[in-house]
Amino acid sequence: MIHPSRCPLCRSPGARAYAEVRARRYVECVRCRLVSLAPEQRPASTAERQHYATHENHPADTRYRAFLDRLALPLVERVPAGAEGLDYGAGPGPTLSVMLAERGFRTAVYDPFFAPDLGPLRRSYDFITCTEVVEHFHSPADEFDRLNRLLRPGGWLGVMTEMLREGRAFADWHYIRDPTHVCFYRPATMVWIAARFGWTIEFVHRSVVLFRKSLASGFPTV
Structure with missing residues (x-):
């Protein structure tokens, strides 16, 4: 069955029915392989804000810091000293920005619900982090366009999200139980995103991708 809506990531028309789980219907794009609600x-x-407000993440939580280090450690190995960054979608208890500042990287924060000041979105950055954020994007096409604009040539974008992999039982996957998770990315989807913007891509963990923007400022299309 073909769903009439356009893919929220690549904007391709139509998508095939993928799954129905607990009355929630998911479709898959045949072009970029994104699965979306x-x-x-x-x-x-x-409802989103109310759900996010229940999160209890904060800088003093050592387990949460270890979780974020899956992205932070490989990122700081690649960015130059003094690099400036943005934690995009920082949530109610910004922590990664604190961790990066402790390592000498000044990091601004933006969150549409908890840090909605648009000032940080009027600048550009050497690196941007999105930890457990992209699965919440209702319009990932617009969000990744914005991230590309915010990123300086040669800059890094670090994305942490659990990826949908072959052989996974989708209906049993804990990631779809969060009512605010609406987009699910395959490794192939991440490759498509990199090609879309002319970025290089590294899979540094099962749930972490590092993209690097070209030193040239061209804007390829796929």
Whole structure:
């Protein structure tokens, strides 16, 4: 069955039905391989904010710091000393920005619900981090376009999200139980994103991807 909506990532028309789990309908794009929740079933912003406010992440939590180090450690090995960054989608308890500042990297924060000041979005950065964020994007095409604009030539984008892999039982996957998770990326989807923007890509962990923007500022299309 073909779903009439466009893919929220590559904007291709039509998508095939992928799964229905607990009355939630998911479709898969045949072009970029993104799996997404049917648009009419995505949560309203008020429900999203209420759910995010239940998160109890904070800089003093050593387990949470270890979790974030999956992205932070490989990132700081690649960015130059004094690099400036942005934690995009920092959530109610910004922690990665604190960890990076402790390592000498000044890091601004932006979150549409908890740090909505648009000032940080009027600058550009040597690196941007998105930890457990991209699965919440209702319009990933627009969000990745914005991230590309915010990133300086030669800059790094670090993305942490659990990826949908072959052989995984989708209906039993804990990641889809979060009502605010609406987009699910395959490794092939990440490769498509890199090609879309002319970025290089490194899979540094099962759930962490590092993209690097070309030193040239061209904007390839796929």
